[in-house]
Amino acid sequence: MPELTQSALSSKSGFGRLALLVFFLGPAVVIYAAFSVYPLIATMALASFTTDQAGAYHFAGIDNFILLLTDKDWRGPFWNALGNNVLFFIIHMLVQNPIGIAIAGLLSLPALKFRATYRTLIFMPTMLSVVIIGFAWNLILSPLWGVSEGFLKFFGLGSLFQPWLGLEGSALITIGLISVWQFVGIPLMLIYAALLNIPEELVDAARIDGLSHLRIFFHVKLPLIMPTIGLVSILTFVGNFNAFDLVYAIKGALAGPNFSTDLLGTFFYRTFFGNQLQLGSPTMGATVATAMFLIILMGVCVYLFLVQRRLERHSF
Amino acid sequence: MARLNLDQVSKSFGTAEILKAVSLSIEDGEFVVLVGPSGCGKSTLLRLIAGLDPMTSGTLQIGDRVVNDLAPAERKIAMVFQSYALYPHRNVRDNMTFGLKFSGMKKDEIDRRVAEATRMLQLGELLERKPRDLSGGQRQRVAIGRAIVREPDVFLFDEPLSNLDAALRVSTRVEIARLHAMLRATMIYVTHDQTEAMTLADRIVVMNKGRIEQVGAPLDLYFTPANLFVAGFIGSPGMNLFSAHLTQAAETLTATTGFGYALPVKGATLASAASVTIGIRPEHVLFGETPYQAFSARVDLVERLGEISYLYCATVNGTPLIAEWRGRHTPSVGDTVKLSADPGTIHMFGADGTRVPDAVR
Secondary structure (H helix, E strand, O other): OOHHOOOHHOOOOHHHHHHHHHHHHHHHHHHHHHHHHHHHHHHHHHHHHHEOOOOOOOOOOHHHHHHHHOOHHHHHHHHHHHHHHHHHHHHHHHHHHHHHHHHHHHHOOOOOOOHHHHHHHHHHHHHHHHHHHHHHHOOOOOOOOOOOHHHHHHHHHHHHHOOOOHOOHHHHHHHHHHHHHHOOOOHHHHHHHHHHOHHHHHHHHHHHHHHHHHHHHHHHHHHHHHHHHHHHHHHHHHHHHOHHHHHHHHHHOOOOOOOOOOOHHHHHHHHHHOOOEEOOHHHHHHHHHHHHHHHHHHHHHHHHHHHHHOOOOOOO | OOEEEEEEEEEEEEEEEEEEEEEEEEEEEEOEEEEOOOOOHHHHHHHHHHOOOOOOEEEEEEEEEEEEOOHHHOOOOOEEEEOOOOOOOOOOOHHHHHHHHHOOOHHHHHHHHHHHHHHHOOHHHOOOOHHHOOOHHHHHHHHHHHHHOOOOOEEEEEOOOOOOHHHHHHHHHHHHHHHHHHHOEEEEEEOOOHHHHHHHHOOEEEOOOOOEEEEEOOOHHHHOOOHHHHHOOOOOOOEEEEEEEEEEOOOOOEEOOOEEEEEEEOOOOOOOOOOEEEEEEEOOOOOOOOOOOEEEEEEEEEEEOOOOEEEEEEEEOOEEEEEEEEEOOOOOOOOEEEEOHHHHEEEEEEOEEEEOOOOOO
């Protein structure tokens, strides 16, 4: 076999070499181009057109983006959705990932029993349909027939109950926490796998050095799983800035109350497809989609070029 | 510096009994090597001494303290692992000072200890490097340095040379011996390599299936193995073992093997018709005419090592044995050789596998 590969690649015949490249790379290039590159470019292209009353398309350059960022009817909802999205991301970073890390740390304790059961239970919501999750939490938190009010009363905390999903101040945070509940299994699994990768002898050495389990976690294990935490963060970022389904399932496309749960995803949906009194606009929709793409691209670039390079990967 | 005393120490994982009532006393400053086949419980015993695993029953004393319920760091021990177990995210200096810093030790004291370990192990240029930039031998030296700065009463080594290549293994072995001479600390060393055991140990503890088979100085184990297990385990290639049975004819008791090798036997503990095992080390096999009882064997294979060669032979009934040949002109494959041994070098073991002292006349 080595002789064959060698001779095929170094053969003088340019045609043979080309045929080989096409054979091996062709299918991947075609599929990637057709289903990823083309839609992306088409979306960006569409964002540079506008439609007139008759429905004809005219080239508009970056006018749509200027409209989105400066027009009084567009810029308010856009910045609102972006701001909400940032808050949504911060909630995940502050709640979901630390909880995921903590549970992974507990799961990796050698004395723990029923490990697989806990893991399955915590991962379960991630596998549920988002429609079911939205519906279930709508019922749980409903002030009319939800169980949460009775539940709080049982512990004597009934006075704390509020219709959280219906209040402008708390709706987004509530949906954020529901999303955390749904997705906490993913950082948990990734970090648990990374923790299992740390050799037992290293922990033994730290114990002989006199470190408590807590210190071993913070001073030995945590620094060693930083690359995984970085990966989890960027996955969270991409997932959050593409989020749409949970808000749509719980609050509908209007992302109420008063757009307080509006994310870029729901904003895009209303812009592209239209909603109630708003007419759908493919070109403005494509503009919002392109803006979302650029925001995520910037975030990923910051991670790749500024953060990831500083993370050391350790082999054991 | 401290004595170490194990009294009836047992360890079970579920229903599996890994260590069965092990008792052992280790003197202050002694170098003790635990040796045995894999799964014999030697590493488990070391982990119990370190406090990494709790014992099921028994008492462990280090110095004059019972340390059963003390955490590893409170036992005044240090451990060197097979995989080095250096903190990959810390440089060499931090690896050595990591535990000391958390124990709240003063900086001057830490610096003094690091300087001393650095000098002892010649780690000077490595202090600022990360473990991944070090070779295997350097990593093991850092791991030993991390143990030294703890200034422990007892050093524990868990197969520390197994991950090194052959040349480094020899030089690091010498370094550990030198270190022991310098520090005069109690050291307990686990290995499956009997060369390491023989060269390093003041005393060797041979373990098998969770029990101690024999404790003794290296040469005592070699010349007077207490039982068949130790006889077969110490020495390479292993001792040739032949089963034989005893017959009484007139005044003399004779042990006869299946291939007709007959040895006159003395010893009040032996009775006629008992079965015994005769043991002869390859290096004690003699060739040709000797004043001793002899038997013949055919050479099946010759392994030439230079100074010596090993002849893999088969006796007339096919019993295999290995004989060591010194010199150049070895017999060839297919030759029949006449073999014997000085009774003083022949070992005899009773039916229960224990040594029968001075049995061969």
